[in-house]
Amino acid sequence: MTTTATGYADLPRLISLMTGDDKHHAAAESTVDVIWVLYDRVLDIRPENITDPARDRFLLSKGHGPMAYYAVLTAKGFLGEAELADWSSARSRLGHHPDRKRAPGVEISSGSLGHGLPIALGTALGLRARGYAGRVVTLVGDAELEEGSNAEAIAVGARFGLESLTAVVVDNQSAGLGWPGGVACRFEVEGWATRTVSGRDHDALYAAFTAAHPGRPLAVVAVVEPKG
Amino acid sequence: MRETFLTTVEEIVDADPDVAVVLAEISAARLAEAARRHPDRVVNVGIREQLLVSTGAGFALAGLRPIVHTFNAFLVERAFEQIKLDLVHQDVGAVLVSYGASYDMPAEGRTHQAPGDVALIDSLPCWYVHVPGHPAEAKRLLLDSVPGDSRVYLRLSADQNAEAHLGVGFQRLRTGSRGVVLAVGPMLDRVLAATRDLDVTVLYASTVRPFDAAGLRAAVGEPADVVLVEPYLTGTSAHQVSEALADIPHRLLSLGTRRDSEVRTYGTRADHDLAHGLDAGSIALSLKGFLRG
Numbered sequence: 264m265t266t267t268a269t270g271y272a273d274l275p276r277l278i279s280l281m282t283g284d285d286k287h288h289a290a291a292e293s294t295v296d297v298i299w300v301l302y303d304r305v306l307d308i309r310p311e312n313i314t315d316p317a318r319d320r321f322l323l324s325k326g327h328g329p330m331a332y333y334a335v336l337t338a339k340g341f342l343g344e345a346e347l348a349d350w351s352s353a354r355s356r357l358g359h360h361p362d363r364k365r366a367p368g369v370e371i372s373s374g375s376l377g378h379g380l381p382i383a384l385g386t387a388l389g390l391r392a393r394g395y396a397g398r399v400v401t402l403v404g405d406a407e408l409e410e411g412s413n414a415e416a417i418a419v420g421a422r423f424g425l426e427s428l429t430a431v432v433v434d435n436q437s438a439g440l441g442w443p444g445g446v447a448c449r450f451e452v453e454g455w456a457t458r459t460v461s462g463r464d465h466d467a468l469y470a471a472f473t474a475a476h477p478g479r480p481l482a483v484v485a486v487v488e489p490k491g
Numbered sequence: 492m493r494e495t496f497l498t499t500v501e502e503i504v505d506a507d508p509d510v511a512v513v514l515a516e517i518s519a520a521r522l523a524e525a526a527r528r529h530p531d532r533v534v535n536v537g538i539r540e541q542l543l544v545s546t547g548a549g550f551a552l553a554g555l556r557p558i559v560h561t562f563n564a565f566l567v568e569r570a571f572e573q574i575k576l577d578l579v580h581q582d583v584g585a586v587l588v589s590y591g592a593s594y595d596m597p598a599e600g601r602t603h604q605a606p607g608d609v610a611l612i613d614s615l616p617c618w619y620v621h622v623p624g625h626p627a628e629a630k631r632l633l634l635d636s637v638p639g640d641s642r643v644y645l646r647l648s649a650d651q652n653a654e655a656h657l658g659v660g661f662q663r664l665r666t667g668s669r670g671v672v673l674a675v676g677p678m679l680d681r682v683l684a685a686t687r688d689l690d691v692t693v694l695y696a697s698t699v700r701p702f703d704a705a706g707l708r709a710a711v712g713e714p715a716d717v718v719l720v721e722p723y724l725t726g727t728s729a730h731q732v733s734e735a736l737a738d739i740p741h742r743l744l745s746l747g748t749r750r751d752s753e754v755r756t757y758g759t760r761a762d763h764d765l766a767h768g769l770d771a772g773s774i775a776l777s778l779k780g781f782l783r784g
Contacts, residue, residue, distance in 0.1 A: 316554050364582055372580050381542045382577055385549015392531035392555060415542035
């Protein structure tokens with residue numbers, strides 16, 4: 264895979280290849296820092312181990328607006344920079360919602376909201392049954408959390424003590440009816456460990472993702488600027 | 492049939508470390524011992540059918556073979572988008588096993604009736620659909636479904652025939668000249684009763700997807716008169732018959748559960764058979780009106 268991208272500093276440029284906008288817009292991508300920290304520092308997901316059944320997994324549940332995701336996958340060698348500008352065309356394997364059957368490194372096809380966390384729960388159960396230590400991290404939006412399927416998975420993930428399961432909620436305060444008391448308490452009341460941090464602070468995100476939470480799943484609420 | 496399934500699934504999960512069983516309360520008490528032996532592979536997510544199907548998909552993504560089970564109204568209708576996206580669109584396999592059929596629990600009312608389940612599954616690509624008419628067929632079809640990563644819908648029913656027919660494809664049980672009657676699953680014995688004095692060919696199917704078009708072609712005359720008797724929504728397989736016989740003149744009568752109205756009756760399965768015209772007498776009457784000569 265030929266790529267000239269090497270790191271975080273390249274992400275705005277890679278994103279702008281898809282958006283056509285200036286890098287101001289690109290830097291505002293709500294998920295870019297969370298996804299970067301996960302791939303760069305937290306999870307062991309590389310082109311070399313992507314078929315290893317014991318690997319860590321990142322499931323992008325909020326499939327809408329996947330430019331930051333594609334940019335990170337490019338920076339990490341899964342995608343080629345040359346294909347970004349042509350995304351969403353009939354020739355491209357990169358659509359407005361990712362397709363796991365087409366884009367390398369993509370673990371689930373998403374777009375319809377409320378599917379990633381329940382699938383992540385089943386994947387974490389499967390890895391546990393296999394005796395694999397791989398982590399399963401899924402990214403959901405605060406508005407996506409309105410889908411009731413998430414409530415089913417939040418309750419059961421804690422009942423099953425799924426320590427390997429992490430939900431990161433990128434909170435740009437876009438839930439139509441809001442979450443009085445905050446997002447984290449929805450997880451807390453069911454028994455999840457929770458951390459609420461800035462979704463732009465890489466060290467804080469890293470600390471939140473890596474702090475111990477024995478016997479419980481982890482919810483990281485990554486707060487970013489309100490959706491404009 | 493349901494009891495045979497539960498006994499068999501317990502044997503499977505004991506013998507095969509690749510299999511996971513996912514439940515949503517229904518049948519969980521019956522499989523509690525298996526869950527104690529295999530807590531990581533026999534899981535009950537409670538009354539959460541969306542999560543039921545998604546959990547099965549997650550097990551498949553982790554490399555296990557999920558068997559996912561509850562009543563068909565909740566498995567197929569309530570969680571249909573999870574079937575469409577988490578299984579089919581992710582392109583992972585699962586064995587979905589339902590109980591309840593079209594009206595196995597008639598006194599429970601419409602909420603527990605799902606005659607449209609097979610039609611819904613049929614709207615998605617690449618499914619095996621089995622409609623066993625006998626516990627021994629259900630067991631055989633379940634055991635056949637476990638190896639591999641195909642997508643299977645196994646529709647269990649309270650109704651069953653006196654004898655099992657364990658062949659594959661459309662099995663010819665009687666040969667006649669006035670037409671072909673295709674009986675699906677639990678419809679067989681009543682079709683045999685309804686056609687006792689009729690000069691017709693009777694085919695039996697416990698597997699309706701894939702549809703054995705070659706078996707149907709081999710059984711029909713020309714012109715072809717076909718009667719489809721299915722224990723779910725009328726005409727669910729009509730498009731398959733139409734495709735199988737596209738190049739020869741044919742007539743088709745589809746019998747199944749009514750499309751024109753809900754049957755707002757409690758009572759027994761026999762009461763519902765009558766209401767849908769699926770008892771032996773009603774089937775015989777329908778045949779007499781349709782067949783020529």
